[in-house]
Amino acid sequence: MEQSDKERAQTERLENDYEVARSPTIQKITNKVCGCGYIGSSWTTQSEAEKLLKYLKLDENDTLLEIGAGAGWPGLYLAKQSGCHVTLLDIPVTGLEIAKKRAKDDLMSDRVCALSGNAANLPFQVPTFSAVSHSDVLCCLIKKQEVLKECRRVIHSSGLMAFTVISIQPDLSDRERKQAIQVSPDFVETEVDYLTMFENTGWGSISYEDITEEFQRSCQLMMLAEQEQEEGLRALKGDIEFEEGKVAWELKLKAFSKGLLRRELFVVKPI
Numbered sequence: 274m275e276q277s278d279k280e281r282a283q284t285e286r287l288e289n290d291y292e293v294a295r296s297p298t299i300q301k302i303t304n305k306v307c308g309c310g311y312i313g314s315s316w317t318t319q320s321e322a323e324k325l326l327k328y329l330k331l332d333e334n335d336t337l338l339e340i341g342a343g344a345g346w347p348g349l350y351l352a353k354q355s356g357c358h359v360t361l362l363d364i365p366v367t368g369l370e371i372a373k374k375r376a377k378d379d380l381m382s383d384r385v386c387a388l389s390g391n392a393a394n395l396p397f398q399v400p401t402f403s404a405v406s407h408s409d410v411l412c413c414l415i416k417k418q419e420v421l422k423e424c425r426r427v428i429h430s431s432g433l434m435a436f437t438v439i440s441i442q443p444d445l446s447d448r449e450r451k452q453a454i455q456v457s458p459d460f461v462e463t464e465v466d467y468l469t470m471f472e473n474t475g476w477g478s479i480s481y482e483d484i485t486e487e488f489q490r491s492c493q494l495m496m497l498a499e500q501e502q503e504e505g506l507r508a509l510k511g512d513i514e515f516e517e518g519k520v521a522w523e524l525k526l527k528a529f530s531k532g533l534l535r536r537e538l539f540v541v542k543p544i
């Protein structure tokens with residue numbers, strides 16, 4: 274599936290980010306958020322991963338699809354804890370290579386399939402999965418409703434989907450909205466809210482949590498971790514990128530203090 278220039282730029286940046294994420298310095302930083310030794314690029318914490326396990330009621334009979342799977346967090350963790358099979362799908366291949374190595378090290382390659390593909394055009398013909406999950410993925414892509422429709426197409430009628438997503442608080446002034454977009458993932462904006470998207474794509478919401486406070490705490494932890502790893506980060510990324518990163522954190526924290534951002538956890542089922 275053709276990507277727009279902006280989507281291609283994001284994929285190229287992520288290929289590089291996953292490559293850099295192999296470094297122990299970045300692993301120490303990202304592990305401050307996930308907390309259990311996986312390489313993560315979403316804001317998903319271990320306690321949120323536990324919530325996903327609980328909401329999806331996963332066990333060894335389940336077949337989970339994780340879209341935007343990155344380097345395997347939290348999909349591999351969900352499979353390890355529950356014994357289920359997991360298919361990890363993402364566009365950048367570098368993250369998937371890291372995930373495959375982790376699955377091998379954890380002796381669970383027989384339960385893990387890693388595929389490069391676009392979630393707006395899933396490479397499965399029939400309903401194949403009993404569960405779908407994604408972590409801060411819809412805010413990283415343009416075709417949100419196409420992806421929701423595709424997830425609906427490939428899940429069993431009795432399946433469940435759980436996911437987190439970052440969005441902009443409604444009813445902001447133009448100036449505040451601009452500020453929020455500046456510190457958010459590339460494609461955070463939506464034409465309609467998520468509940469309307471569910472109605473449009475065949476999903477019904479069964480559970481909802483506002484996890485903005487946890488998101489803010491994770492950002493603070495990550496900012497502190499970057500300060501602790503300053504020397505290693507400067508060596509890895511260069512001084513200019515390090516300084517730009519510091520400014521970006523300050524802007525993000527300002528946006529939180531003004532209540533401009535939101536992060537939510539949705540659990541939905543096919544209708």
Ligand SMILES: C[S@@+](CC[C@H](N)C(=O)[O-])C[C@H]1O[C@@H](n2cnc3c(N)ncnc32)[C@H](O)[C@@H]1O
Pocket residue numbers: 284287312313314315316317340341342343344345346347362363364365368390391392393408409410413414
């Ligand atoms: C915030 S990262 C989450 C990665 C990982 N699950 C984690 O929690 O660390 C979002 C991921 O969504 C992926 N993504 C964006 N658009 C996609 C699409 N159309 N199809 C599949 N994956 C996509 C990106 O490549 C990126 O790896």
